[in-house]
Amino acid sequence: MxxxxxxxxxxxxxxxxxxxxxxxxxxxxxxxxxxxxxxxxxxxxxxxxxxxxxxxxxxxxxxxxxxxxxxxxxxxxxxxxxVTPNTDMLDAMRTMVKNRIRxxxxxxxxxxxGIVTAQDVTEVSHQILEVVPEHEEIESKGEVEESVCEVCGEARKSLSEWNGKWICDECRDYLVG
The missing domain is CATH 3.10.580.10 (CBS-domain)
Structure with a gap:
């Protein structure tokens, strides 16, 4: 459900x-x-x-x-x-990514x-992933098309999983070297 x-x-x-x-x-x-x-x-x-x-x-x-x-x-x-208080967080996140705002x-x-920030999205990302229909596909691919980096909090079009966190290319380059 x-x-x-x-x-x-x-x-x-x-x-x-x-x-x-x-x-x-x-x-x-x-x-x-x-x-x-x-x-x-x-x-x-x-x-x-x-x-x-x-x-x-x-x-x-x-x-x-x-x-x-x-x-x-x-x-x-x-x-x-x-957005309104009843807007789905996934839609709010898409709005942030589309408009390049945090x-x-x-x-x-x-x-x-109220106000919702990229940090707030990060804090509920585990709940968001539970309702995303392609959650299983995301896990198997190891990449996300559109989300918020769990390191820098920036909305990015492409994230990769690294040490159990979804991170952007810039943070991955910084952490991995």
């Missing part, structure tokens, strides 16, 4: 948010204080974008902009790609109710 793993079973419910008029310096400070790699941008309690560590590096630091003068709204990633806000209606 198949059973799905809904996003609500793995999502983080305490999402740290920031308004679009805050500075990038304030956003970076909030990320550091909370030990997180992203903030969801909200306007009137509605999620409108996301800012990640990568956004800070690619859009602020690499352009030598002054973080205390740049507004979050000018560097946030938008439109916001989201964080996926969870909304109900227009309300932000």
């Amino acid at each position: 198949k059973r799905s793993v809904p996003v609500k079973d793995a999502m983080i419910v305490k999402v740290v948010t920031v308004g679009p008029s805050k500075t990038v310096a304030k956003a970076a400070e909030m990320m550091a204080e909370n030990g997180i790699g992203s903030l969801v941008i909200v306007r009137k309690n509605k999620p409108i974008g996301i800012i990640t560590e990568r956004d800070l590096l690619e859009k602020v630091v690499s352009s030598d902009l002054k973080a205390s003068e740049v507004r979050v709204s000018s560097v946030m990633s938008k439109p916001l790609i989201t 964080r996926l806000p969870v909304v109900e209606g227009e309300k932000l109710v």
Whole structure:
């Protein structure tokens, strides 16, 4: 009997948010204080974008902009790609891979109710594999077409099994040499 793993079973419910008029310096400070790699941008309690560590590096630091003068709204990633709490984790994972993202806000209606990350996918990957119809075929081939690396947490198109973990080529090259 198949059973799905809904996003609500793995999502983080305490999402740290920031308004679009805050500075990038304030956003970076909030990320550091909370030990997180992203903030969801909200306007009137509605999620409108996301800012990640990568956004800070690619859009602020690499352009030598002054973080205390740049507004979050000018560097946030938008439109916001989201899922609902009842979305199957396998579908959420596919959305992450397709869009090359590692964080996926969870909304109900227009309300932000959580966030699911690549790390969350990794933590429930054993449950996901139980519901994947071709699970036995995956095990026998020793390769996965689309998943999340259990070492770096990155969504990758091709993973290989190494020492009981599904890892990407980059991590395999690093670990094996």
